[in-house]
Amino acid sequence: MREYVKFYIGGQWTDPAGAGTFEVVNPATEEVCGKVALGSAADVDRAVAAARRAFPDWSTTTGEERVEVLQNILDVYQKRAGDLAAALTEEMGAPAALAGGFQVGLGAGHLSTAIAVLKDFVFEERRGATLVVKEPIGVCGLITPWNWPMNQIAVKVFPALATGCTTVLKPSEKSPFTGQVFAEILDAAGVPAGVFNLVQGDGPGVGVPLAGHADVDMISFTGSTRAGIDIARNAAPTVKRVTQELGGKSxxxxxxxxxxxxxxxxxxxxxxxxxxxxxxxxxxxxxxxxxxxxxxxxxxxxxxxxxxxxxxxxxxxxxxxxxxxxxxxxxxxxxxxxxxxxxxxxxxxxxxxxxxxxxxxxxxxxxxxxxxxxxxxxxxxxxxxxxxxxxxxxxxxxxxxxxxxxxxxxxxxxxxxxxxxxxxxxxxxxxxNDAFDFGCPFGGYKKSGNGREWGEFGFHEYLETKGILGYMPEAASSG
The missing domain is CATH 3.40.309.10 (Aldehyde Dehydrogenase; Chain A, domain 2)
Known part of the structure; x- marks a missing residue:
């Protein structure tokens, strides 16, 4: 029986603000296999504050420094692959071969891809006398679904960290074990305090206050179209960026x-x-x-x-x-x-x-x-x-x-x-013909959402574009 009743906030495992818990049911047995704490707006406030405090330092790290952190995560991830697979099988019923194979492999693949992209990513470009700069957008709220837990966490967390953003992750309460093990991996890898935070909970208790939080600069959500519409409504008053990967009928x-x-x-x-x-x-x-x-x-x-x-x-x-x-x-x-x-x-x-x-x-x-x-x-x-x-x-x-x-x-x-x-x-x-590519942009038209994930294209969602005019003297720029 798993029991995860602490959240990962500011680099520490901390008690939640309330005493509510959610029982996780093993879908293969219909029996309770664990419980997680249910977060609240107060927990979201603490996690967002930790991410906000960490942002000035993390956002000014070099690409090389962030590559080193991501590589450390990959090393620990590979060591914990068996633990992730066991969590996936227990929480959502993924067959052991699928959980330990493609499900966990997707997370490692997206992380390796993020490392490769970051090594060559251009954050600054001169255009005549103007400097065009790609800067991290800020604090990102990441809300992930239950069906491919490791994949969806990976395609949000890794591009966010790679571009210099800080994060608050809310996994689905139906498959929360994977997110908990993932937080343990990032903690063991030495991710600086506050750069990554985890708050477990449901949509009303955590998703809504996270989407509407004034100190959250971006929400990335994957889930149903119905829930995505609600997320966008909650985010609208703060005019934050919202990216969504929603339903499909392909x-x-x-x-x-x-x-x-x-x-x-x-x-x-x-x-x-x-x-x-x-x-x-x-x-x-x-x-x-x-x-x-x-x-x-x-x-x-x-x-x-x-x-x-x-x-x-x-x-x-x-x-x-x-x-x-x-x-x-x-x-x-x-x-x-x-x-x-x-x-x-x-x-x-x-x-x-x-x-x-x-x-x-x-x-x-x-x-x-x-x-x-x-x-x-x-x-x-x-x-x-x-x-x-x-x-x-x-x-x-x-x-x-x-x-x-x-x-x-x-x-x-x-x-x-x-x-x-x-x-x-x-x-x-x-x-x-069943082609697959970690570097291909993934995202939808129409009611399937907006924005793109995977590879280089996922990086752009977490960046603001700044133009600095007159950065170079006109004579120098034309020479």
Whole structure:
């Protein structure tokens, strides 16, 4: 039983202002596996004050000094990788192979990328007699979700520290263990006091006062579109910068070629990863209408081969994160059935043999139309919807017919055709044939948010641009 009842503020583990706690439930067993303290506005005030005190010194460190600190973090991170993986499996049900592999690996990858970017990042540039300077924006409030805890912490904390900002992190109360271990890592790495602060809690208790705090210069939030709208409203009176990575309903256009069957199978497999709890997942598979029957056969076979069970065991899929999430997914699956989508495999209820835990059947719907609920709402579970298209133009039209624009996917043997389709998808991140790149900008169009994370592009979100006119004498600048 984990018990985390102190916050990391000003370089010290401190008692919270109140006595409230939150019980964390292991989604594989439905049993309480730990508790964390619930923060309040008073705790936010203390953390922000610590970050504000640390900002003058940290913001004036050199890039070389910050590289050294980040490298120290990486060294400790690698030593604690097993602890992070165990926390992920316990708090959100990520299978051990996924937790210890891609989940923890994402954090290390983003940290290594931040170090590499920082070594060559240009913070000052002369343009004639003017000096253009990139300066750290200040104190940053970072609010992260439960589905990819380490990834989302990494893409916010590391660019913020690299650019000279100080931070207050609020992880999701549903997956708080990872954030706690992460704070221990930064403490052991010697991050100066106040540069990084951790306050656990829920949205009303910590998220709201953090977003509205007058001494917070920026909020970076990842979560649902609904919550993102609330964050923006709370931040508006202080006119702080707000960046958001929100919901998605990402299209996956499978082109009509010799790789069709293989790409349908890959799309189904990708959707089932992390139990479907990925905002950029290829949830809307678009296939040529003439090949719908073939797509159904491949999708059924692929989804039926996805094993589901105890995340400590050798299974592809574990549970979804909570009872509330389980019930939401069940309701949307039933909605798909009620609205007339063809249920290819899966459906409501737990997989056979699993009587306890928030396990969802790998589910495939076919012959879906884009006006159906399962094609429009983010299910955030292991559910693939297959829609037919008559032409590539029609596929692009369907792909863009959504209020979201976080990600898109194109799969095809002809790279030139895939490139042409990718250019037409209205989304901030489009993957051709499952490509992956730590340096690629990640973020959304439309109701999927604003701003970009990952690599160099994430750095710019934490910087202000200052122009100093007359910095160089005119004669010198023209010589």
């Amino acid at each position: 299209p996956n256009i499978v082109l009509d070629d010799e790789a069709f069957a293989e790409n349908v199978a890959k799309g189904v497999t990708a959707m089932m990863g992390n139990s479907g709890q990925t905002c950029s997942a290829p949830s809307r598979m678009l296939v040529p209408a003439a090949r719908m029957d073939e797509a159904i056969a491949v999708a059924r076979q692929t989804a039926s081969g996805i094993t589901v069970g105890d995340p400590q065991g050798d299974f592809v899929m574990g549970p979804v994160v909570s009872g509330a999430q389980f019930e939401k997914i069940q309701a949307l699956i039933q909605k798909g059935i009620d609205e007339g989508a063809t249920l290819v495999t899966g459906g409501t209820g737990r997989p056979d043999g699993l009587e306890k835990g928030y396990y969802v059947k790998p589910t495939v719907f076919a012959r879906v139309t884009n006006d159906m609920t399962v094609a429009r709402e983010e299910i955030f579970g292991p559910v693939v919807t297959i829609l037919g298209y008559d032409s590539v133009d029609n596929a692009v039209e369907i792909a863009n017919d959504t209020e979201y624009g976080l990600a898109g996917h194109v799969a095809g043997a002809d790279l030139e055709k895939a490139r042409a389709v990718a250019r037409r998808i209205r989304a901030g991140w489009v993957a051709i």
